[in-house]
Amino acid sequence: LKYDVVEYPDLLQKMAKEGRKAVVQEMIPRPLLVDGFKWDMRIYVVLTSVDPLTAYIYNDGLARFCTKPYEEPDEDNLD
Numbered sequence: 001l002k003y004d005v006v007e008y009p010d011l012l013q014k015m016a017k018e019g020r021k022a023v024v025q026e027m028i029p030r031p032l033l034v035d036g037f038k039w040d041m042r043i044y045v046v047l048t049s050v051d052p053l054t055a056y057i058y059n060d061g062l063a064r065f066c067t068k069p070y071e072e073p074d075e076d077n078l079d
Contacts (some may be wrong), residue, residue, distance in 0.1 A: 017048045031070065038070040039063060 015022050031038050044058035071077055 012047075013050045016047065032063065032068055036069045037066045039065045 012022065042062040046056045050052045
């Protein structure tokens, strides 16, 4: 299931209290491009408590680059 954290601000806290697991990501409507290619950077964080807020950030991250030039979404390229 996908939820917008901004639209449902208490959702993560509720899921944490229920012991449920979640992956949270934010999609950017106008992505930053590197030489016309879309890319993303992932940073891994484990949230172990909401009250008090306790989070651990993994030291290593990940950068990924697309192999095809970015095209804005339209009806012909959404698959």
